[in-house]
Amino acid sequence: MKSPIEVFSDWAISGKDEGMKENHHKPVMKMIELFENKYENPSIIDAGCGNGWLIRHFDKNKKYTDITGVDGSKQMIAKAKSLDYKNNYICSELALWKPNDKVDVVISMEVMYYFKEPEKIIKHIFKNWIKKNGVFIMGIDFYLENEKCHNWKEKTGVDTMELFSSEIWVKFFEKSGFKNVSKYFFNKTKEWKGTLVIEGFKV
Ligand SMILES: C[S@@+](CC[C@H](N)C(=O)[O-])C[C@H]1O[C@@H](n2cnc3c(N)ncnc32)[C@H](O)[C@@H]1O
Numbered sequence: 001m002k003s004p005i006e007v008f009s010d011w012a013i014s015g016k017d018e019g020m021k022e023n024h025h026k027p028v029m030k031m032i033e034l035f036e037n038k039y040e041n042p043s044i045i046d047a048g049c050g051n052g053w054l055i056r057h058f059d060k061n062k063k064y065t066d067i068t069g070v071d072g073s074k075q076m077i078a079k080a081k082s083l084d085y086k087n088n089y090i091c092s093e094l095a096l097w098k099p100n101d102k103v104d105v106v107i108s109m110e111v112m113y114y115f116k117e118p119e120k121i122i123k124h125i126f127k128n129w130i131k132k133n134g135v136f137i138m139g140i141d142f143y144l145e146n147e148k149c150h151n152w153k154e155k156t157g158v159d160t161m162e163l164f165s166s167e168i169w170v171k172f173f174e175k176s177g178f179k180n181v182s183k184y185f186f187n188k189t190k191e192w193k194g195t196l197v198i199e200g201f202k203v
Pocket residue numbers: 004005008009020021024047048049050051053070071072073076092093094095108109110111114
């Protein structure tokens with residue numbers, strides 16, 4: 001078993017990271033719809049940006065004032081920087097990093113369950129990353145109701161993957177200080193419960 005950052009660094013080296021855009025694109029586009037009409041030219045951070053495909057998507061759209069991707073994998077960040085010299089890519093453990101200026105939107109896809117105590121990182125993001133009236137939108141496929149994902153820990157060999165119900169994830173957001181917390185299930189099919197998306201505002 002390896003840490004999440006070690007496993008994803010291996011993916012960046014082998015090229016397996018390239019499948020993540022394909023797998024995450026559809027739900028992430030719906031996550032963007034949740035905030036894009038609420039903020040004008042928002043500043044944005046992608047927490048656990050991987051190879052930076054979403055940062056490059058934001059950059060193309062020209063609707064954002066400041067775009068930053070943060071990831072703990074040196075190899076992922078090196079790849080992101082090799083594909084885009086304009087935007088900010090930072091290599092850091094998310095729990096230890098704080099932006100110089102807080103932002104309107106924090107988005108994160110398939111990252112938050114790689115923390116032993118997700119409520120701590122959610123609280124850190126609430127306190128140190130997000131402006132007043134800003135929003136945090138998190139998407140995950142690995143959660144209790146989505147039975148198809150239950151073997152992922154064994155399959156990927158990642159030592160830390162925490163399985164919680166959607167209700168517990170909502171509670172993590174509420175306990176961290178977020179208000180008007182909502183949950184959504186995007187791209188549901190018969191066997192796939194969909195990407196669990198949690199949205200919370202800092203009022
Ligand atoms: C499944 S990938 C998702 C990447 C990207 N969000 C996407 O949708 O393509 C998870 C990413 O989270 C990063 N990660 C996991 N735990 C982390 C931590 N504690 N600090 C920083 N990055 C972390 C990994 O390095 C990896 O790039």
